[in-house]
Amino acid sequence: GAVVSQHPSWVICKSGTSVKIECRSLDFQATTMFWYRQFPKQSLMLMATSNEGSKATYEQGVEKDKFLINHASLTLSTLTVTSAHPEDSSFYICSARDIREAGANVLTFGAGSRLTVL
């Protein structure tokens, strides 16, 4: 089945630094990937839709300059948390849709990246 690899699985950084999280579709191509954020014991909140070759579409309330998304190829999207602060600490999860399955609606989720900002 479709596999999405997310890296790193966990990261600890100091306030003010930037952190990049990668999301790769391993055995399929994905024109669209999604980035979610999940706080402890809460649901997933969609942050942005990453579109290959174009700008990401951000959800209301998500700072574009804070969370930089790049989708440079059909198999890779990256989320960069810039100038991280403790309140950015969270579990970030990406998902991707296989473009071969145009009529299907199954998203494959990455394993998630736990970010802790000190």
Next chain:
Amino acid sequence: ELKVEQNPLFLSMQEGKNYTIYCNYSTTSDRLYWYRQDPGKSLESLFVLLSNGAVKQEGRLMASLDTKARLSTLHITAAVHDLSATYFCAVDGGGSNYKLTFGKGTLLTVNP
């Protein structure tokens, strides 16, 4: 704005018992998903429901969709401890971008 409500949010049940988790949503949609999440892990796809009246079963779990009532159910039959996890329903709000809105999740604990 699409809203997805799950209930109950917390469910503690004994092994061998049956129970149902409900997922209501606020706008028309015929694409609904159920996911399982174990602590500290990502989401595992359980069911994809794509039409009114859809029913799918996998092991002790069965999901159904009533698009007219805007309701999906996840029924647990003869629960076992391994089913302990958080279960999310998610609804596709329409269009071609497959954006999902998630419910708050149901934390299921199955006690021996």
